[in-house]
Amino acid sequence: MNTVEILLDGHPVACPEGLPLTEVLMSRAPGWRQSPKLGAARGMFCGMGLCFECVVEVDGAWSRACLERIRAGMVVRTARAGEGEP
Amino acid sequence: MIPLPQSAEVIVVGGGIVGLSVALALAQAGVKPLLLEAKSFGGAVTGGSLAAIGTHMHGLAEFAVMSHACDLWRDLAARTGNPFEHNPQGQIGFIRDDEGLESGAAWVAEERALGAECRMLTPAEVSEVEPHLTGPLLGATFAPDTATVNPFLAARTVLAEARAAGAVALDHTPVAALLTEAGRINGVRMADGTEIAAGQVVLAAGPWSQEIGASVGIDLPVVPRQAQCLATLRQPAGTITRVVTAVESRGGVASGYTQIQQATSGQILFNTVVDFIDTPPGAKDSIREVPSGFVLSSIDTLTMLFPALAEIPLLRSWVRFEAVSPDSRFLAGTLERDGLWICAGDNGSGYCRSLMLGRFLAGEITGAPVLDAALQRDARTLYDPARHGRAA
Amino acid sequence: MSAEHLSCDLAVVGAGPAGLAAARVAAAAGARVICLDAFAQPGGQYAMQPTQGDSAFADTAQVRMGRDAAKAARDAGVEILCGAEVFWGARVSGGFCLSVNRGGHSLVVEARALVVAAGAMERPLPFPGWTLPGVIGAGAAQRLLKTGTGALPLPGKAVLAGSGPFLLAVAQSFAKAGQRLDQFVEMQTPSVPAIAALFAAHPGKLPEALRLALDLRKTGAERHRGHMVTRALGTDRVEAVEIAPIGSSGAPDMTRAQITDGVGTLAIGYGFQPVVDLTTALGAAHDFNADLGGWHCRSDARGRTTVPGVWAAGETLGIGGAVPARLSGRIAGGAAAAALGFAEPDLGAEQRALHKARAFAAGLAALFPAPADLPLELSGDTLICRCEDVLVDDIAQAIAEGARESFAVKTWTRAGMGPCQGRICGAGIAAALARAGVPAETASYNRAHLPLRPVPLPLVRATMAAQTKMEKRA
Numbered sequence: 027m028n029t030v031e032i033l034l035d036g037h038p039v040a041c042p043e044g045l046p047l048t049e050v051l052m053s054r055a056p057g058w059r060q061s062p063k064l065g066a067a068r069g070m071f072c073g074m075g076l077c078f079e080c081v082v083e084v085d086g087a088w089s090r091a092c093l094e095r096i097r098a099g100m101v102v103r104t105a106r107a108g109e110g111e112p
Numbered sequence: 113m114i115p116l117p118q119s120a121e122v123i124v125v126g127g128g129i130v131g132l133s134v135a136l137a138l139a140q141a142g143v144k145p146l147l148l149e150a151k152s153f154g155g156a157v158t159g160g161s162l163a164a165i166g167t168h169m170h171g172l173a174e175f176a177v178m179s180h181a182c183d184l185w186r187d188l189a190a191r192t193g194n195p196f197e198h199n200p201q202g203q204i205g206f207i208r209d210d211e212g213l214e215s216g217a218a219w220v221a222e223e224r225a226l227g228a229e230c231r232m233l234t235p236a237e238v239s240e241v242e243p244h245l246t247g248p249l250l251g252a253t254f255a256p257d258t259a260t261v262n263p264f265l266a267a268r269t270v271l272a273e274a275r276a277a278g279a280v281a282l283d284h285t286p287v288a289a290l291l292t293e294a295g296r297i298n299g300v301r302m303a304d305g306t307e308i309a310a311g312q313v314v315l316a317a318g319p320w321s322q323e324i325g326a327s328v329g330i331d332l333p334v335v336p337r338q339a340q341c342l343a344t345l346r347q348p349a350g351t352i353t354r355v356v357t358a359v360e361s362r363g364g365v366a367s368g369y370t371q372i373q374q375a376t377s378g379q380i381l382f383n384t385v386v387d388f389i390d391t392p393p394g395a396k397d398s399i400r401e402v403p404s405g406f407v408l409s410s411i412d413t414l415t416m417l418f419p420a421l422a423e424i425p426l427l428r429s430w431v432r433f434e435a436v437s438p439d440s441r442f443l444a445g446t447l448e449r450d451g452l453w454i455c456a457g458d459n460g461s462g463y464c465r466s467l468m469l470g471r472f473l474a475g476e477i478t479g480a481p482v483l484d485a486a487l488q489r490d491a492r493t494l495y496d497p498a499r500h501g502r503a504a
Numbered sequence: 505m506s507a508e509h510l511s512c513d514l515a516v517v518g519a520g521p522a523g524l525a526a527a528r529v530a531a532a533a534g535a536r537v538i539c540l541d542a543f544a545q546p547g548g549q550y551a552m553q554p555t556q557g558d559s560a561f562a563d564t565a566q567v568r569m570g571r572d573a574a575k576a577a578r579d580a581g582v583e584i585l586c587g588a589e590v591f592w593g594a595r596v597s598g599g600f601c602l603s604v605n606r607g608g609h610s611l612v613v614e615a616r617a618l619v620v621a622a623g624a625m626e627r628p629l630p631f632p633g634w635t636l637p638g639v640i641g642a643g644a645a646q647r648l649l650k651t652g653t654g655a656l657p658l659p660g661k662a663v664l665a666g667s668g669p670f671l672l673a674v675a676q677s678f679a680k681a682g683q684r685l686d687q688f689v690e691m692q693t694p695s696v697p698a699i700a701a702l703f704a705a706h707p708g709k710l711p712e713a714l715r716l717a718l719d720l721r722k723t724g725a726e727r728h729r730g731h732m733v734t735r736a737l738g739t740d741r742v743e744a745v746e747i748a749p750i751g752s753s754g755a756p757d758m759t760r761a762q763i764t765d766g767v768g769t770l771a772i773g774y775g776f777q778p779v780v781d782l783t784t785a786l787g788a789a790h791d792f793n794a795d796l797g798g799w800h801c802r803s804d805a806r807g808r809t810t811v812p813g814v815w816a817a818g819e820t821l822g823i824g825g826a827v828p829a830r831l832s833g834r835i836a837g838g839a840a841a842a843a844l845g846f847a848e849p850d851l852g853a854e855q856r857a858l859h860k861a862r863a864f865a866a867g868l869a870a871l872f873p874a875p876a877d878l879p880l881e882l883s884g885d886t887l888i889c890r891c892e893d894v895l896v897d898d899i900a901q902a903i904a905e906g907a908r909e910s911f912a913v914k915t916w917t918r919a920g921m922g923p924c925q926g927r928i929c930g931a932g933i934a935a936a937l938a939r940a941g942v943p944a945e946t947a948s949y950n951r952a953h954l955p956l957r958p959v960p961l962p963l964v965r966a967t968m969a970a971q972t973k974m975e976k977r978a
Binding site: 066070 | 542543544549555556587589608625626628635636637638639640641643644645647648651652653657658740741742768779887890891892893922923924927928957958960
Binding site for chain 2: 594785787892905906907908909911912915916918921922923925951953954955958959960961962964965968969971972975
C-alpha cells in the first residue's frame with residue numbers, strides 16, 4: 027500500500043493513502059474535540075457523516091473526519107492543536 | 113394534561129410572547145386568564161425572531177413607551193436571574209451611502225433630543241466597536257443600550273411567571289372561532305368543537321388573529337408577511353459583539369432590512385430583506401422554506417460586512433410570518449364587539465414591545481392601569497385598533 | 505463562484521444497494537441518470553468498498569456485490585458521483601434542483617424526477633458514558649474495519665453491544681478482519697422455536713444465518729445474550745464497560761452487573777432509523793412505525809412518494825436490509841423511468857420478491873424488536889444532546905413545564921439545535937417524551953431545513969444562485 031505523508035496538528039505523519047482519516051486520528055487518541063459547554067472530550071461516534079462529533083479542519087476547511095480519506099500533503103488540524111473548535 | 117376549563121374570566125388566544133405577556137400582566141392584575149396556544153408556546157413568529165430590545169430607529173412617537181418596554185425586559189431579567197440571555201450588547205446601524213449618513217444622523221439627533229445615548233461612529237470607530245465589521249462603510253449609528261434576548265427562553269420565562277401569578281396556559285389547544293351573543297363576546301370555540309365561555313377575549317395570535325376575528329365578521333387590518341433567518345455553525349465567542357442592523361431610511365421609504373448578531377450559543381444569526389415578498393394567502397400555514405433569493409442577499413450582506421466570515425458553514429434557515437398592520441404599529445385595545453380585545457401587529461419587532469403592551473392591555477381590560485398614566489394614554493392613542501377605521 | 509451544473513432525467517440520491525439498483529434500471533430504460541453519494545465510494549454501508557488493496561474485505565461477497573452493482577449501473581450509462589453530499593432539494597420549473605457539496609465545490613443537479621435512497625443511520629439511545637471517545641456506533645466500527653487497515657485503531661479490548669441482527673454482521677466483519685472481539689452483548693433472547701419458524705418460512709436465508717453464527721464464534725468473543733451495557737466508564741476515553749443481565753422485570757439486574765476493564769472500543773447499536781431529511785424537506789408525507797425504524801417516507805407499492813416526481817427506495821421507506829433495498833430500488837427506478845416516458849421494465853418478479861424479503865425483514869425485526877428506550881434509570885447529568893451538551897435534567901425540566909413535542913424540547917433546551925440537527929438525540933428525546941406519556945407520533949421529529957447538512961456559505965450561495973435562475977425560468 028502506498029504510504030504518504032500528511033501534516034497533523036503541525037507534525038508530519040506517514041500513513042497509508044486512502045485510509046479513513048478517523049483511523050489515523052483514533053490511533054493517536056480517540057478524542058480530539060471538546061464539547062461546547064462541558065468541555066468534555068469527544069471523538070468519532072456515528073462514522074457516517076451525521077453526528078459531527080469528529081469534526082476537524084482539513085486544508086483550512088471545516089470537515090468531518092469520517093468522510094475524509096488520507097491524501098498526500100493534506101493538512102489536518104484538530105481542536106487539540108489550538109483553542110476552540112476548528 | 114390539564115383538562116380544558118369550561119369557562120374563564122378572560123381568554124387570551126395565542127401563546128407567543130405577546131399573548132404570554134398579556135396573560136402575565138392580567139394574572140398580576142388579579143384576573144385569572146386562560147391562555148390557549150394552537151401549537152407550542154413561542155413556537156411561531158416568537159421563536160423565529162431575533163428578539164432585539166431597543167428604541168433605536170423605531171420612530172419618535174413610540175420612544176417613551178418603547179423606553180419603558182426596554183426597562184421592563186431589563187427588570188424581568190434582574191428579577192428572575194436572567195435565564196433568557198438578556199444581553200445589553202448595543203446596536204450598530206451600518207451606513208453605506210450618503211443618504212444613509214443623512215438618515216443616521218437624523219435618527220441620532222432626534223433620539224438624543226429625547227434623552228437616548230446613541231451617537232454616530234466614524235469608520236475608524238466602527239472597527240473599534242466591532243472589530244470584524246470591516247466591510248466598506250461610511251460610518252454607523254451606535255445605540256449602546258440595545259439588548260437581545262433568547263426568544264425561546266424569554267417566552268419560557270414569561271410563561272413560568274404568568275403561571276406562577278395564576279394564569280392557566282395550555283398548548284396544542286387551537287381556537288377555531290369566537291363566540292358572540294347579542295353582539296357581545298361570550299367565549300371561544302376550539303378546533304375540536306368544544307366551547308369555552310368567557311366574558312373577555314384577547315386576540316394575540318399574530319398573523320392568525322385575522323382569521324379568528326373573521327369568525328365574528330371583524331376584518332382586522334393585519335396581514336401576514338413572510339420573513340426568514342439563517343444561522344451558521346457556532347463561532348468563537350466575541351466574533352460579533354453587537355446587534356448589527358442597516359440604518360433605516362426616513363419618511364416611510366422601504367429600504368430593506370438587515371439584522372446580524374451572534375447568539376449566546378455562538379451561532380451567527382443573520383437576515384437581509386431586500387424586497388418584501390408578496391405573501392400569498394395560506395402561506396403562513398404551508399410555506400416552510402426560505403426563498404433562494406433571500407439566501408443569496410443575506411449571504412452577500414453578511415460577507416460584505418464581515419469578510420472574515422465568508423467561508424463559515426451555514427447550519428440552518430427558518431421562516432416566520434409576522435403580522436403587519438398598515439402603519440407598521442401594533443393594534444392593541446378594544447375591538448368593536450364588547451368584550452373583544454386585540455394585541456397583534458408585531459411588524460417584525462414585537463418582542464421589545466410585548467411586556468409593555470401586556471401591561472397596557474391589562475390596564476385597559478381591568479380599568480386599573482398598571483403603566484404610568486401618561487404612558488397608558490400614549491399607548492391608547494398609538495395602538496388604537498380603530499385608527500384604520502372601523503372595519504366590521 | 506458559480507456552481508457546476510449537471511442535468512439529467514433522473515437523479516438518484518444514494519449509491520447504496522437501493523440507489524444503484526434504481527439508477528441502473530432507469531438508465532437501462534433509456535433515462536439519463538446521475539447517482540450521488542456522500543461517501544468516497546459507491547456501495548453504501550452494506551456493500552462498502554475497501555480502501556486498501558490488501559484488505560481482507562477486498563473480495564467478500566458484499567464488496568463484490570457493490571462493485572458489480574456500480575459497474576452495472578455505469579455500464580447502463582449512469583453517472584455516479586461520489587463524495588457528493590446533497591444539502592438541499594427544491595422543486596423548480598420542469599423538475600428539481602439538488603444542491604450538492606462535492607468535496608468543497610458547489611454543484612447543482614437539475615433533474616426531471618428524483619429517487620431518494622438515502623439509506624439508514626443508527627438510532628442511538630443514550631446511556632451513562634455514551635459520549636466517551638472510543639464509544640462508537642456499531643456501523644462506525646464496521647466502517648473502520650472494512651475501509652481501514654482492518655485493525656481497530658484503539659488499543660484495548662473491543663466490546664460489541666446492543667441489539668439486532670446487524671450486530672452479527674459487525675461481528676462477522678471482526679472475524680473477517682481477524683480483529684479480536686472480546687465481548688458480544690445482545691439484549692434480546694429470541695426463542696429457539698421462533699427462530700426455527702422464521703427460517704422454516706425462509707429456508708434460503710439459513711446458510712447466511714449459520715455463517716453469521718459461525719463467524720461470531722470465530723471472533724472468540726464471550727457471548728452475553730439477554731444482557732445490556734449499563735455504563736461506559738472512563739475520563740477522557742472509554743476504559744471500562746459495565747454489563748448486566750436483563751431481569752424478569754425487563755430492567756437490568758444490577759446485582760449481577762459485571763465490569764470489564766481495559767476496554768478501548770465499545771461499539772454499540774440498537775437498530776437503525778431511516779434517513780429522511782431530503783424527503784421531509786421536499787414535503788413528502790412520513791409515517792411512524794417502530795418496526796420500520798420509526799419515521800419513514802410514505803410511498804405506494806412502486807415507491808412513489810406523496811410529492812409528484814419524487815420516488816423513494818431502500819431504507820428511506822423503512823428499515824429492511826439490503827435485499828428489500830435493492831428490490832425496492834429496481835422498482836422505484838423502473839416506475840420513475842416509466843413516469844418520465846421511458847419504457848417500463850417488467851418488474852413483477854421484483855414485486856413478488858420484495859414482498860417476501862420484507863416479510864423476512866419483518867420476521868427478523870420481531871425476533872429482535874428495537875427498543876424505543878433503554879430500561880435504565882438515567883441520572884440527571886446523563887447527556888442526551890451531544891452537540892449542545894443538554895442533560896437528562898434539562899429535558900425533564902422542559903417536559904415538566906409543558907414541552908410536549910420534540911420541537912418544544914428543542915426550543916427550550918437547545919437539544920437538536922446543533923450541527924446534527926437532532927438526528928442523533930432524536931431517539932433519546934422521543935424516549936424521554938414517551939416516559940412522560942407523549943406518543944412518538946405526537947413527539948414528532950425535527951423537520952429538515954436548508955441546509956440538510958452544514959455547508960460553507962460560498963457553496964450555499966452558488967447553488968442558491970443557480971436554483972433562483974431555474975425558478976425564474978418560464
